Amino acid sequence: KVTVVGSINVDMVTTSEKMPKQGETILGEAFHTVPGGKGANQAVAAAKLGADVTMLGKVGEDAIGKEMIANLQKEKVCTDYVEPVTGISTGVATILLSGGDNRIIVTPGANLKVTPEYVRRHEKVLRESDIVLIQFEIPLETVEEVLRICEAHQVPVVINPAPAQKLKKVFWEKATWITPNETERDELFDGHTFSNKMIVTLGGEGVLLPGAETVIPGFSVTAVDTTGAGDTFNGALASSLAAGKPVTEAVSFANAAAAISVTEFGAQGGMPLKKAVMQLLEK
Numbered sequence: 001k002v003t004v005v006g007s008i009n010v011d012m013v014t015t016s017e018k019m020p021k022q023g024e025t026i027l028g029e030a031f032h033t034v035p036g037g038k039g040a041n042q043a044v045a046a047a048k049l050g051a052d053v054t055m056l057g058k059v060g061e062d063a064i065g066k067e068m069i070a071n072l073q074k075e076k077v078c079t080d081y082v083e084p085v086t087g088i089s090t091g092v093a094t095i096l097l098s099g100g101d102n103r104i105i106v107t108p109g110a111n112l113k114v115t116p117e118y119v120r121r122h123e124k125v126l127r128e129s130d131i132v133l134i135q136f137e138i139p140l141e142t143v144e145e146v147l148r149i150c151e152a153h154q155v156p157v158v159i160n161p162a163p164a165q166k167l168k169k170v171f172w173e174k175a176t177w178i179t180p181n182e183t184e185r186d187e188l189f190d191g192h193t194f195s196n197k198m199i200v201t202l203g204g205e206g207v208l209l210p211g212a213e214t215v216i217p218g219f220s221v222t223a224v225d226t227t228g229a230g231d232t233f234n235g236a237l238a239s240s241l242a243a244g245k246p247v248t249e250a251v252s253f254a255n256a257a258a259a260i261s262v263t264e265f266g267a268q269g270g271m272p273l274k275k276a277v278m279q280l281l282e283k
């Protein structure tokens, strides 16, 4: 059983021929909404790979929130404990796309209400997990509380430190695995690069195993959209660890799952089923 404590967002993407200037109104080409948020993405990745996944998080009491919950349910993620909160919107990323240029505003909204008190109320869910997966799109006090609860019940925790934030010592002490990409590691892990808890994703180059001595090379694939590669990696890693696999095997599995995810558009769109991952690994 995998429990993901994290963000639930919608990405609202408007594409246009050019970017509007300050005060300017222009016609767009297309608009679409895509489910997102690192928490929800990673939950979906793990569920698609066959894990029994429960999401802990919050949405606003709005139509988008209902839609995002329905999307998680469609992907077989348990949303029994996801709470709608009044007076604040569901997390939204407003994205303007024009040619290769983009402008993005992320409004965390209800994700900020994923409080230590909320996770304490759901201590039983955490306690009954084989692995807990968490990112930094919710308040850091909550991450710390999850670590404390999980330590008390000896439940292993994977921290995906994204977006990058300064890590307090307690995170290093209590986390089981920490999974930065290279940018996150370089920005924030100075002095801790020796940590044998750290699994560093290296984009197309693959993954650096804990201990920092061995690289598992990336699969050679045609990348069309790397959005969500890290999310697929983390969801897959958690699903494999929850199934009792040793960390090296879990990393290999996640490396293959993430490689497949970059061959299709969209964060959740490219996430593979277990069969496809096994086929790639057996090649």
Ligand code: ADP
Residues within 6 Å of the ligand: 181, 182, 200, 201, 202, 203, 204, 205, 206, 207, 218, 219, 220, 221, 223, 226, 227, 228, 229, 230, 231, 233, 254, 255, 256, 258, 259, 262
């Ligand atoms: P993030 O998406 O968080 O920036 P990375 O870029 O490190 O993280 O990608 C995460 C993982 O996705 C990599 O470790 C690798 O397994 C896989 N991956 C990413 N880009 C590629 C690529 N071009 N080819 C093959 N695998 C990739």
